[in-house]
Amino acid sequence: MGLLNLLTSDPTAFVIIALALVLSLAVHEFAHAFVADRLGDPTPRRYGRVTVNPLKHLDPFGTLLLLLAGFGFAKPVPINPNNLGRWGTLWVSAAGPISNLLIALVSAGLLAALPHTDLVLRVLLTVLSVNIVLAVFNLIPIPLLDGSRILGALVPSLGRSLAQFEAMPFSFLIVMAFIFLAQGPIGQLIAQVQRFVLGLVF
Template sequence: MGLLSLLSSDPLAFVIIAAALVLSLAFHEFAHAWTADRLGDPTPRRYGRVTLNPIKHLDPFGTLLLLLVGFGFARPVPINPNNLGRWGTMWTAAAGPISNLLIALVCVLLLKFAGASALAATILMTVLSINVVLAVFNLIPIPLLDGSRILGALFPSLGRSLAQFEAQPFSFVIVMVFIYLFGGQISGLISSVRNWVLNFV
């Protein structure tokens, strides 16, 4: 179900979820760009991606999918693995999910120790859930996701095969079909992790 369905039924929920998604996706991509930049790859900075400005990170088609069907994506950060090396590439890939886990941890701490109004608690719970979803989903080791790039850095021969697959024009369609076919299992995994995290609140 897309976000647009909430616009008429619960406008406040729409605003909270949309804002949390946009900012979380932007922070995720910024983490990739910042890490690559710090590790010696100037490519993200050359494309203006070392920024928290969401406009620089949102993908028009990915955002449209998010609004219509509830699943979307941000614009991938361009990097040059030759500037980063094997381990630099791995840490750049891992930076996105790690950033989402850090945001989720901050939300857990605020909910547990800071005390919050009902509205603030709702916002924090939404941000927490979204960032757990982003972290877990992106760590799945399938092509085009961060998990596959981490796996490819750990096993270079596999990484070369994954890179060749991702370079094919049909790779995006195949990955989307895979996610569609195994959406139930992926959702179950994400829900289990999210519920486990919520036990700490």
């Protein structure tokens, strides 16, 4: 279900979720760019991506998908693996999901430690849930997601095959179709992780 449905049914939830998604996606992409920049790849800085400004990271079509279909994407950070090497590429790929895990941990800590109003509780739970979704989803080892690039760095022969697939015409549409068809199992996996984390907090 897309976010637009919340505009009439629960406008407050729409604003909270939209802001949490925009900021969390921006931090995710910034983390990729920052680590690549620190490891010696000037490509992200050349494209103006070493910033938390959401306008530099949001993809118009990916944002539209998010609003209409309930899942979407930001603009991938351009990197040059030749400047990073195998392990540098792995750390750059892992930086995005790690940033979301850190945000989720901070949110969980605030939920557990601080008194809060209903609105603050709602905001923190939303930020926690959104970042668990982003972290778990991006760690799935399918092409175009961070998980596939981490796997490719660990198994170079597989990484070359994945890179060849991503370079194929229509690879993006194939992956989007797969995600759409597999959204049930993917959603169940993410829900299980969310329940586990919330169980630790409450």
